[in-house]
Structure formats: C-alpha cells, structure tokens
Amino acid sequence: MIPVSAGVPPEIAVQAVPDDDRLWVQQAPDVWFRPLMLNTITGQWCNLLKVTRAGIVSRHRHPSAVFGYVIKGKWQYDEHDWVADTGSFVYEPPGEIHTLRVPEDCTEMITFFNISGAMIYVDEAGNQIGYEDTFTKIQLCRDHYGANGLGADYVDQFIR
Numbered sequence: 001m002i003p004v005s006a007g008v009p010p011e012i013a014v015q016a017v018p019d020d021d022r023l024w025v026q027q028a029p030d031v032w033f034r035p036l037m038l039n040t041i042t043g044q045w046c047n048l049l050k051v052t053r054a055g056i057v058s059r060h061r062h063p064s065a066v067f068g069y070v071i072k073g074k075w076q077y078d079e080h081d082w083v084a085d086t087g088s089f090v091y092e093p094p095g096e097i098h099t100l101r102v103p104e105d106c107t108e109m110i111t112f113f114n115i116s117g118a119m120i121y122v123d124e125a126g127n128q129i130g131y132e133d134t135f136t137k138i139q140l141c142r143d144h145y146g147a148n149g150l151g152a153d154y155v156d157q158f159i160r
Contacts, residue, residue: 014157018034022145031049031057033137046115048112050108050110052107058100061120065094066091069112071086074106074109076101079098
C-alpha cells in the first residue's frame with residue numbers, strides 16, 4: 001500500500017448517483033441534493049441536484065463561479081435563451097442572478113454542481129431571502145441522515 005501524506009485528507013471515491021435513495025437530501029418539495037464533497041476550509045461543495053417536477057427551482061446568485069454538468073434531463077435559466085440538457089457543461093459567472101427552471105417536458109433532472117461560497121436566494125426584486133453554504137448543507141445532511149437510519153455522522157465522510 002502506498003503511504004498517505006500526513007495531514008492530507010483522504011480522497012473521496014463514491015458512486016455519484018446512488019442506489020440507495022436515502023442518500024438524497026430533500027431541500028424543497030421534489031428537489032434533492034446528494035453531497036459528494038463539503039469543504040469547510042474553502043467553502044466549496046460538490047453535489048448532485050435532482051429535481052422531479054417542472055417549474056422554478058430557485059432564483060439565486062453566487063459570489064464565486066459555479067460549474068455544472070447535466071447528467072440527466074434538462075433545465076434552463078429564465079434570464080438566458082439556452083437550455084442545458086444531458087451532457088451540457090454550464091459556467092455561471094459570479095454575481096449574476098439567475099432563475100433555474102425545469103421545463104414541462106422534463107420529469108427528472110440530475111446535474112453535478114461545483115460551488116464555492118454561498119448560494120444566495122433572492123426574490124423577484126433581487127433582495128436576499130435566504131442562503132445556503134457548506135455549513136448549512138452539512139446540517140441538512142446531519143438532520144436527514146440522522147432521521148433516516150444512516151446516522152447523523154454519515155455526512156462526515158464527505159467533509160474536508
């Protein structure tokens with residue numbers, strides 16, 4: 001076995017789209033995320049977002065760039081004329097407000113997102129109405145996994 005560098009957290013290698021539905025953490029009706037990496041030092045997190053309904057998922061902005069890759073289905077931003085469908089790579093510039101919408105002809109969307117910093121939810125006027133970050137994601141996971149039998153500490157394997 002090759003020695004691990006002292007002080008360096010171990011790598012993560014997990015099945016991204018899980019076989020066990022208990023790994024999906026609900027964050028809104030018909031909207032779930034699956035944590036893959038939650039970095040408490042840099043504020044970065046990687047997760048899958050799964051949506052099983054059409055309509056607006058959220059209106060938000062980020063202080064840092066966001067990168068996404070659509071694994072299944074499709075979605076769009078009301079503020080742009082493109083559609084991100086299966087196989088699409090998406091770059092979101094910092095500071096831009098966008099309204100994520102799943103179109104009527106999509107029954108399930110799964111997208112990998114790599115996010116640094118906060119996700120700031122805004123109303124139609126652009127006023128902040130909520131936020132999430134690595135720490136709120138960790139707490140959602142602890143609550144969810146604690147309630148579904150996996151144990152609140154199940155999320156610890158994704159924390160860096």
